[in-house]
Amino acid sequence: MPVKTRLTREQIAARAALELPDGAYVNLGWGIPNLIADHLPPGITVYFHSENGILGMGRRAKAGEEDFDLVDAMKVPVTLVQGASFFHQADAHLMTRGGHLDVAVLGGFQVSEKGDLANWKIPGAKGSGGIGGAMDIAAGAKALIVCMEHTTKEGAPKIVRECTYPLTGLACVDTIVTDLAVIDVRDRGLVLREVAPGWSAAEVQELTGAKVAVPARVPEMRLS
C-alpha cells in the first residue's frame, strides 16, 4: 500500500487561516502558526498582534526596508498596516491574558482530550527551555487553535489522553488543525470535524492517542 500523503506545513497554515473571522485581532505563535499570515483568504482583513507591543503587524520587511526597532516576536523585521499601534509589553500581554484577542494560534507538542496544551519544553531536551508568551496566551485567548503535525517524527500520537510533556495550560485548546484532520475540543471530548483528502475517520483515529467522536458526515479539509 502506498504511503498516504499528509498535508504540508503550508497547507496546515492555509486551513487554519480559514478559521480567522474578518476583522479579528489575532496572535500567531512560533512554527506553523507563523505561516498563516501568508494564507489569508482574499477579502479578509485580520489585525495581527505581537507580544512585543504591536497591533496591526503587516508583512515581513523586504531587503532594504528593515527597521530593527520594528520586529515581530521572532525577531524578524516586519511592516505595519494602516491603523497599527504600539504599546509596551505589559499591555501587549494584558491583551492576550485579558481575553481581548479574538483568536490565538499556537504550535503544539501535545494536546490532551481535555484541551490541555504542552508546547514549551520537550523532556530531556538540552538547554533551559523558555516559556515566552505562550502561558499568558493559553490562559486568556477567547479562541485557541493549535497547529501541529498529527504525530511525532517517530509516529507517536501528539493528540493524547493526558499530556506527558511539561504543560503550558489546562483545558485551553478549542480546535486542533493537523496534517490529517481538524478536531474540535468539546466538553465531552474530541470531535472530528474534517479529514485530510484521502484519509478516513478510522485512519485518523488510529493515529490519535485519545478517542475522537465521529459525526455522521466528516468532509475533507478545505484548503482555500
Added chain:
Amino acid sequence: MKQKVYKDIDAIVADVPDGARIMFGGFGGAGFPNNLIQALARRGTKDIVAISNNCGTHDGELGLLFKLDRIRHVIASFPGPHATHFQERFAAKTVGLELVPQGILCERMRAAAAGLLGFYSPVGVGTEVAAGKEERLIDGRRCILEMPIHADFAFIKAQKADELGNLTYRLAAQNFNPIMAMAAKTTMVEVDEIVPVGSIDPESVMTPAIFVHRIVQAKGVRYAG
C-alpha cells in the same frame, strides 16, 4: 534641580554594587541598553541578579555579562537558544534561573511599581510555574498567587529624553523598558538624543520623569548583533 544627565557612561554605573538586582529592558534585538551593559561589564560588578526577558544573543546584550560570569541568578521568560553563554552556565549549574511567563513577568514588575503586594493569576495553573505557589479558586477559576519583582536598578533604552527625564520610545523598541523604569529604585536610561526641558509635548511623554533618575546619551555605540 537635581542634575540627572551624565556625560560619562562609566560614571553613571560607578555605584552599582556586587549583588545588585538589575532589570534589563529589550526584546528581539530592539530597545536593549547595550551601552549601559558594556559600561557595567567594565565596572566589574558581580553576583548580579538579573531580571530580563531573555539572556542575551551570543556576546551581545546580556550575553556579555554571562560570558564574564557576572550574573549569578536570572529571572527570565525566554532565555533563548542563542543565549549561548547563559546556556553553558545553566547546564554547568553556575547560574540560577527562575522561568516566568512573559506577561506575568511584566505584571510582577508592575505590581512592584504600583505598591501592590501580589496578585492572583490563572496563568500557568497546573504547570511547572505553579510549583510552590499558593493556589485558590476565585469565581470558580483556579489561580495562583504571584509576588512582585523589585529591583535596585533598571537599565533601559529610550529614543529621547528631556533633561528632566521624560522619555519617548521608537516603534516596537519600548517593550519592557517603560515597565522596568517604574519598578526599580534607580532607573538609568541610555538615549539616542537628550533635548531641553519643554521640547517633548507633555501628551507625547511615554515615561514620566518621576521614574527616571540618570540619563546618558549613547548613540552610535550600538551593538550590531
